[in-house]
Amino acid sequence: MTAEQPATPPGTAQRLLQLLDEATLEVIPLKGAQEQILRTSEKATVAVTCSPKFGLSRTLEHCTVAANAGRRVVPHLAARMVRDHASLRDFVRQVADLGVTDLYVIGGDAETPAGKYHEAAELLDDLAAMEHPFTRIGVGCYPEGHPHIDDDRLWEALLRKQSHATYLVSQMCFDATAFTSWLTQARARGVTLPVRVGVSGPVKLAKLTELSLRIGVGQSLRFLGKQHGLVGNVLMGRTYDPAPFLRAVLAGQPGRGDDVEGLHVFTFNQVAACQDWLDTQRGARA
Template identity: 75%
Template sequence: MTAEQPATYPDVDERLLPLLNEATMEVVPVKGAQAQILATSQNATVAVTCSPKFGLGRTLEHCAMAAKSGRRVVPHLAARMVADRASLRDFVRRLADLGVTDLYVVGGDATTPVGRYREAAELLDDLSSMEHPFTRIGIACYPEGHPHIDDDRLWEALLRKQDAAGYLVSQMCFDAATLTSWLRRARERGVSLPIRIGIAGPLKVPRLTELSLRIGVGRSLRFLAKQHGLVGNVLMGRTYDPAPLVRAVLAAEPEPGSDIEGLHVFTFNQVPVFQAWLRTQAGATA
């Protein structure tokens, strides 16, 4: 099989377009993010990230705009950015006022926690003991590992957190074998939550390469380079196509139809590009 002759899986293709249409689209709340949110369809699910640079207030601001525009909202909440239990309660109350029922909890990238929470598990413990509106809570998983946390600690944390969560969201990955082999290991270790596969949206390959190395997914990026001529694509300024990855993951799903509940698209605030690409996928499968 070559990059010019992608594998096709008839049963998988029936699942591909619904998963793409129902994917969560991640938006970073920087300048211009409101326009990115409004570029999604009215029934879209939008995840708004949370980072040390912009603070919890910026996340809430964009969640409010998205919710009031009719979108379904999944706020990110980084534990290391929450000062204390009172701050957590206030964040939860403000989301409840917006009608938000889905929350994605991560440890966060802040080098130094602003308060008592060092990791997501600690925040989830406090969250579970207070009244909240969330019918679904997602947690992160790292099929390629974490640049600052060893694998044993990752597995221990995942098992601890899963009782307070309803689904997993994987880090961005480019290698189907890495994703599916990790999922098999997770099931063997007792992790039973369904997963939303983290995929990169269509993006010019040079920019995607830069961002991928920055967030620590170099291993599967090297796989992409070997299998799909990444160097040539960089030189020619081509755009990454995530569809073959999704097809391959679905084809190798350990428990077909039960492990993978959806997709989480890292749009890099290029929502119109993703929407245009999605229309081409709809035409290709018509």
């Protein structure tokens, strides 16, 4: 039995099936993303990212596509892309008009903030002081650290953010032991929010390697390579399967086992492959 395959508690398969049914599929508003959104199932929850390159208007445009198609929508809102209180209020109004009740707030990747907000906690403070429709607010967490922020600052920020949030979304991870160890530490430090586990969809391993290094999860990727012969599988053109990682996470949860609320699937705009994988996993456990 490897570190990635602890003893599986009773009910894990059923719990995994529930998480798959309630997974959030992340879409990046690149060219062709509207078609990707429409490839999700009619009951899907679609998260739309934001970045300095495309601006909040592109996020709102694709949220509109998803909402008009009947999908449940979770907009990303990067604090560093919001100029001021008035801009925040305008964004809230526009997503409220779409019927959005779930928002995911991040600090953002912009080197220079567009205005007054430098980190997610500052924006969350202002959001809490205004009228808004959100019954759920997610914030990010980093089980394997952040490439540009030290651990002490990450813990401090997370404790501050959780007073305004209802759930966490983790950085993409491949190492179940690292994830569950972080979760145990989080509980010990007073972080009480449930987590939506950030997991890669079934992307070709060659592409996943490139993307993982770019977004700062190279350490986790090295674990994947050590455990699963990544180089050979890349050369053979194989695709990553998230299922073993997820089963290991569920088996290794601390406490009562209800720390994991759901999944946040990084589709990298390969929605059809993700949808096929989800359907296959459901079928195998039907």
